[in-house]
Amino acid sequence: MEHPDMHDVIQLYQMQIGLLSSSQRDKLYQAYDQGMSPFVIGCAILRTSQERRRRNMRGQHKRISFNYLWGIIQDWFNHGITDEASFRAYWQGQQRTRTAQNGGHNAQVNTRRQVFGRDYQYEQREPAAEGFFAFLDD
Template sequence: MSHPDMRDVILLYQKQIGLLSSSQRDQLYKFFEEGMSPFVLGCAILRAKEQKQRNKRISFNYIIAIIKDWMEHGLTTEEAFKDYWIDSHSSSSYRGERNAAAKGLPKRFVRSDYKYTKPDPPPKGFFSFLDD
């Protein structure tokens, strides 16, 4: 039942999240036996760690939900996951341009869209027309 890559997944969980019970370990092995790559299982653990808010405990059920969602979407291999990751974190989708285009909204402004023009200097006195 022990697989060298799965040992890395177990160690990753224990370092990032905490102790892993035998039933939790068996659940991770079940997904491995169903075709989920150890790399993707590790990414699910890291994803849950990334979503952790403040000092809340990370639920193992949350990790299982991520894994099930990825299985339903066919993200079981390292290649499929990398393609998904690149697509979801490309510059246009990350900035929200793809979602804005789908909704018919204008794209979000980025720094390169903004041109700074220096404003005119303020008048010297309160009654500037008298300063001449």
């Protein structure tokens, strides 16, 4: 697998979150210039998108701003998470902590299951008896 570059990061942001202004793009490049890899910046974008989905499932349909993403990036800088290896170590630690807090089970959000057409099998019904609704037969 190829390593992502900043062009991939910009595309990921636009696909997952929305349009990126020039000042927001400059901030992402600033994080890159300070030593954060494009992989980690992309993970921050995915984490932001994940939080937006999580809030939507809870019924909190608020837009998550670029500042939320920038906060994640700054937090990861403070924790020394700037490359893929340090991110993976951090993420595995987070998963272990969540599992321990939930009594050994992965956290699950209580939501209604979304129903899709593939969940059902259509069976042709037998036609109704003729004349059953006489006013429709005309």
